[in-house]
Amino acid sequence: MKTMEPITVYVHFPWCLKKCPYCDFVSFAKAREAIDHRGYADAVLAELRKREEVLGERELRSIFFGGGTPSLWEPDEMGRVLSAVTAAAGRRSPDLEVTVECNPTSLDEQRARAFRAIGVNRLSVGVQGLDVERLRFLGRLHDPDGGLGALSAALRSGMPRVSGDLIYGVAVGTVEAAREQRPEQAAAEARAVASTGVTHISAYSLTVEPGTSFGELARRGRLPLAGDDGVADTFFAIDEALEAEGLAHYEVSNYARPGDEARHNLGYWQGIDYIGLGCAAYGTVSRPDPRWGLRSAGAEGHDGEASAVRYRNIVSPERYMAAMAEGGEAIAVESEERLAPETRLSERIMLGLRLREGLDLEAAAAALGVPAWPPSRRRAAERLERAGRLEVAGGRVRVPRAAWVFADGIAADLF
Structure with missing residues (x-):
């Protein structure tokens, strides 16, 4: 492995104000004041100390705070984690990207400025739609003005790069009388988000995942679903609208102004190693440090890039925090998998x-x-x-x- 081979870091924050019915990420509903902000930061820092040897050999390309709703995390505590990650890096990329995922209900200009002050240079805001009925169906806590307002607040804060997320291919109503989002409606929403001045837009078709509330409704035949043809037409309508707005369609679900592609996600798409920190976080590392104590058969002792391990940390926040508080050399890992070439x-x-x-x-x-x-x-x-x-x-x-x-x-x- 070359000394300065790039690597990225993902930090998982597991709490939301409310669990959305389509979401299959690990997240738990909790009020902001009930979260142990400092205790969770302490746990992530303890894990980082056990993984930093690998990080210190690599060029750090990006840091991504995902969730959950990381914009709920107190900026000072997030800042402690961010400072420690950057300090542990062997070398930081000259254009190091630091992203925080946000929901409109936990982002205003003051909070965006606080994130910028700790070194965050990119916010990704879950707008998801600009229609009251569809937002309610998706379980969102904000209205259309709240979504656009959060984007505007982030931009007013001086945040260098701001991205907005949209979900399309949504049908509301009943199975018997489903009302699908029309392609021209989706295109208009995409243009409205682009007009705020954001540098990046992610547009995802609604995916129904098992284990979610929507997944259970679909299993019982009670979830209204958009037809495949309509979803495809909407995909191309958004493509045409955003390309006309100057955002290049550089990945199936992502658009960016030149130079503002999501560098962290590009790392995933290009197969770059990443360290995952926090409960439920995944990581994939070539030739991991043997002191990590990996349990997987055949995970150690192999040379070359082909020798890689994917791990997942303990899912429960409480168990993860308790395990990290115990000290010692062990890491709160739930599973590891040796990845064949x-x-x-x-x-x-x-x-x-x-x-x-x-x-x-x-x-x-x-x-x-x-x-x-x-x-x-x-x-x-x-x-x-x-x-x-x-x-x-x-x-x-x-x-x-x-x-x-x-x-x-x-x-x-x-x-």
Whole structure:
């Protein structure tokens, strides 16, 4: 591993004011004043001290505070964590990105200024929609003005980069009389968010996940759902609207003004290692420090980038905090998984094909020590090329924009 190979850090904050019915991330409803802000920061710092040896060998590219609702975290406590992470880094990227996910109900100009003061340079705000009925259906606590107001407050604070999230493909009402969001409505909402001056917009189609409230309603046949054709039409309507506003469609669900792409998420899509801190956080690290005490069979003692471990920390905030308070060398890990080189390549294909530029498949395969073009993949690629769903140029593969709505299925065909 080269000394300054890049790495990113994800810090999970597990509390929200309310659990949204579509959300499958680990989060727990709790009032701001009931959260142990300092105790949780102490626990994350204790974990960091046990992982910092790996971080200290790498160039830190980005830090992302996700959740949950990290904008609920007291800025001073978040600042303690942020300062420690940057201090532990072997070298910080000249354009180090520090992002905090926010909900409109916990973000105003004063709080945005406080985040900026501790070193945050990017806020990602969960607007999700600009229609009262759809926001209520999605379980959001803010109204349309609250979403746009949070974006404006973040921009007024002088925050260098602000992103807004939208969810489309939402149907409201009943299964028998579902009212779907029309493509022109979604495009108008995207233009309204862009007009605030944000530098980035994420637009996701509603995905119904098992284990969520929406998942249970869908299982019982009681969730109104938008049709696939309407969702696809909406995808292209948003694409056209935001490209006209000067935001380039650089990933299936993401748009940015030039130079304002989400660097942290680009790390995931490009297969860069990341350390996860906090309860329920995932991390994926090539050749992790043996002192981490990994339990997985075969997780240690292998050289090269192909030797990687994905871990997940204890999910319960209370158990995580208690384990970190005990001291010692152990880390509050719930599970670890040794990632075979073939698995890592499959993941890079799945994520890399979401990017407009696609993936240098041959370079990725060479780095992992596996063949880029086994016969089955070559045959699948040729079939997808004939269907107009894949472009292959040298060792690089990409999905044409017209086929982006099929990107996940196309990637799966190449495994």
